[in-house]
Amino acid sequence: MKRLIILFFILISLTGFDKYNRVSQKGLRILFVGNSLTYTNDLPAMIKEIGELDGVTITYHSFLYPDYSLEDHWNDGKVKAEIEKNHYDFVVAQQGPSALPESQVLLMESARKLADLCNKHRTKLALYMVWPSKARAFDHDNVILSYTKAANATSSLLCPAGQAWKYAWEKDPGLPLYSPDNFHPSVTGSVLAALTIYAALIDKKRFDFISLDKCSWKKNISGEQLDVLKQAALRTLIK
Numbered sequence: 754m755k756r757l758i759i760l761f762f763i764l765i766s767l768t769g770f771d772k773y774n775r776v777s778q779k780g781l782r783i784l785f786v787g788n789s790l791t792y793t794n795d796l797p798a799m800i801k802e803i804g805e806l807d808g809v810t811i812t813y814h815s816f817l818y819p820d821y822s823l824e825d826h827w828n829d830g831k832v833k834a835e836i837e838k839n840h841y842d843f844v845v846a847q848q849g850p851s852a853l854p855e856s857q858v859l860l861m862e863s864a865r866k867l868a869d870l871c872n873k874h875r876t877k878l879a880l881y882m883v884w885p886s887k888a889r890a891f892d893h894d895n896v897i898l899s900y901t902k903a904a905n906a907t908s909s910l911l912c913p914a915g916q917a918w919k920y921a922w923e924k925d926p927g928l929p930l931y932s933p934d935n936f937h938p939s940v941t942g943s944v945l946a947a948l949t950i951y952a953a954l955i956d957k958k959r960f961d962f963i964s965l966d967k968c969s970w971k972k973n974i975s976g977e978q979l980d981v982l983k984q985a986a987l988r989t990l991i992k
Contacts, residue, residue: 794943823863847881852895868907887935921985
């Protein structure tokens with residue numbers, strides 16, 4: 754029996770079950786790091802709302818500035834100081850699409866620095882994959898590749914919202930995910946990103962706890978559209 758108990762705890766340590774407390778779901782502390790692709794439509798508040806619907810308490814702090822890259826955040830020192838000072842379960846971080854080769858290098862370098870810092874403070878880095886502007890839709894696969902490579906190389910969690918956007922358009926090509934500027938997300942686009950991030954952080958397999966009538970964004974999305982968003986978000990997490 755003693756040997757079985759020892760084996761059990763070894764398996765827990767290898768899988769990370771205890772290390773980042775993803776399973777307890779009693780509450781999460783999240784630090785959001787990024788730019789206007791996160792603060793548009795107040796994405797952190799959307800994720801907190803989804804948590805409330807799921808019975809999960811989320812508290813968060815944010816460093817979100819226009820046109821900031823992760824390198825900019827690193828260089829100004831505020832994010833580093835915050836991670837060193839306060840404990841977070843996850844640091845959810847994004848920059849621009851990062852599809853160009855030089856941008857992929859910058860994302861990788863910044864992700865390595867952040868991941869190393871997070872690991873020192875028992876925090877998990879989660880990379881929030883975004884999407885290209887409508888004018889550069891041809892770059893969508895490179896955005897997906899860039900964030901996926903950075904997450905894999907740094908053993909970070911991937912929150913593949915950009916992939917979810919692509920899956921959602923496969924089901925409904927007319928789904929209005931962009932805002933009028935054809936880059937930032939509409940409310941619909943932000944809801945899809947929020948669903949994807951929440952599912953990745955909590956390791957959700959279903960969204961049956963979300964009914965449209967209970968959501969603050971119920972006037973912006975139809976029931977049929979919400980079903981498409983749920984399916985697209987969960988599809989990105991199928992391994």
